[in-house]
Amino acid sequence: MTSLDDVARAAGVSTATVSRALSGRGRTSEATRARVRAAADALGYVASASASSLASGRAENIGVIVPLMDKWFFATVLDGIASRLAPRGYDMTLYNVTDDPGQRQRLFERTLRRGRVDGVVVLSAVLTDAEVAALDALELPVVGLGLPRGELGGLRVDDTAVGRVATEHLLGLGHREIAHIGRSVGPAGPSDPAYDVPTRRRAGFEAAMADAGAVGTFVEGDFTVEGGRRAATALLGDTGGSGHPRRPTAIFAASDEMAYGALTAARELGLRVPEDLSVIGVDGHDFAGLFSLTTIDQFPHAQGERAGDAILAAVAGDAAAPDAEASLPFALVTRGTTAPPPG
């Protein structure tokens, strides 16, 4: 490996000058800069990351904490983040937070403290108080995406509004018997921003239903296709019996993947979509267009881009960092799985 000294010798200047010329920090005459660059190129010089980072305190690396890296939503957000970091010369190192307490503790109390990252992006992870404190103790810029407001703040879409818009789309078509498949950490009271994403979506659903004087059904789903299918089967399967709620004419699933599950369940039960049942999801999943799924697109790739820009701005110390607390856009995309109810 050729070092700074080699370049300095070749260019006939000091190492300090080489460092300045190559990094652009500090002043250098145009002439020496050119000479140094030429020497560096000729030797194929690339600065050592560890030496540079040790001396400067800058790692040029962003850590991203992600709960599930093999789910479409997160993978897409990651791609969005990476697309903004790479052109600016920043690396992205991934940290998977699992449910294993030992693994988590190690991440927050050791790995992240090794000084390898200049900032961290936290994606939709539910953190304990201790973990939030650990993140804080890092004294590094942190940008959250889709976190409960209480934790760290950061970028979020207004998920209560998402839930409301989805529900109102269904209500507007004339549905009254509407079920919601989602997840909930507690009673979805008012749109308490401290709640997590699924809870806020549910709150929006319930608020819209209440406004319409209707009462919705809620069923737990686990944000997988299979979970959506199970929930929808329970919802659509048992009709008749006394005490049972009427079968819904519409389902609002808190994710597109669960909506796919609901479509599958409907098909298995011989129900036609949208004639017998309307289905709407959330995300803007890759396959949504193909399945003609009506959904609330939340532009996950763009979310990643925003998060990437935000963490870079924070690392650069831009107090101007415009959108570190911004509300992200979403849009209703009407397709073929929603229509007026039968009859």
Add this chain to the structure above:
Amino acid sequence: MTSLDDVARAAGVSTATVSRALSGRGRTSEATRARVRAAADALGYVASASASSLASGRAENIGVIVPLMDKWFFATVLDGIASRLAPRGYDMTLYNVTDDPGQRQRLFERTLRRGRVDGVVVLSAVLTDAEVAALDALELPVVGLGLPRGELGGLRVDDTAVGRVATEHLLGLGHREIAHIGRSVGPAGPSDPAYDVPTRRRAGFEAAMADAGAVGTFVEGDFTVEGGRRAATALLGDTGGSGHPRRPTAIFAASDEMAYGALTAARELGLRVPEDLSVIGVDGHDFAGLFSLTTIDQFPHAQGERAGDAILAAVAGDAAAPDAEASLPFALVTRGTTAPPPG
């Protein structure tokens, strides 16, 4: 940040001893080791990655080069890799190779040469000769996964066999008019291992067809659901006309996502699956069970685990590295989308 010196002072030993006690390299008495550990814990000491890396030459970080990080297959492989690195204390930093020549050159000639990684895993990327040379010049362990054999070697499933098994499944059911949706960098002659994954799958398809005395149809797909739908529509749409090949009774798609597209096309054209048309994919995608798709599962998560283990073994200098060139398993999973042809 508390440093090695702080710990040394607290424990009443030299910094050298602290380093040895904490890292486990070199000898230390049980007693001092305990004392040092206690002091380190009390102070919350964590070694600086850059200092440690600069002094030792070890980065404890693996670079992963991936062409598409938002596709299910790659996201799943990445998850598999990460699951093996984290417990061993290794970080994973992601490098996305796009089609942009400038970005690629920067990656191979600068970023990767900063000494930030101890080894690199390359996922299914088609590299130029210059890029392979650059990788070589790194003098770092490299593990490939799904690369054309010519490039770098590494782990692979026998994709020619995959193509053959899928095709023979269809032939075994009695199909003769079989179409393959895939991609091909050139004529899929014999099972030349220098060819990339899609080409080898095609070669297996053609070999199996030839063995059965049948002639298959080949159509380009781009490994997306939409691409599969387009290809299948072309295949199934135009029947009658003179000169046109007969409509296939079975489709072998080179990926599950393209198979989903084929299923969609069939539905749109009013064809029943599997009564009118059989469809088989490759991958073992998350949704395959739900869509009842017959497929060749290639266990992507396990592939990632293997790649993770392999790069770690290579970095550790295990000449024993058992499976750096191994052939990965795959399995036919028969479900509801394949059946004997009509009539």
Add this chain to the structure above:
DNA sequence: CTGAAAGCGCTTACAG
């Protein structure tokens, strides 16, 4: 088993 010391390869005030 332990310590003193050199060295890893940069960056950055500090002078000039």
Add this chain to the structure above:
DNA sequence: CTGAAAGCGCTTACAG
């Protein structure tokens, strides 16, 4: 604008 020098925080032969 440029150079000499200290320093970033570890690791590792080398002695003992």
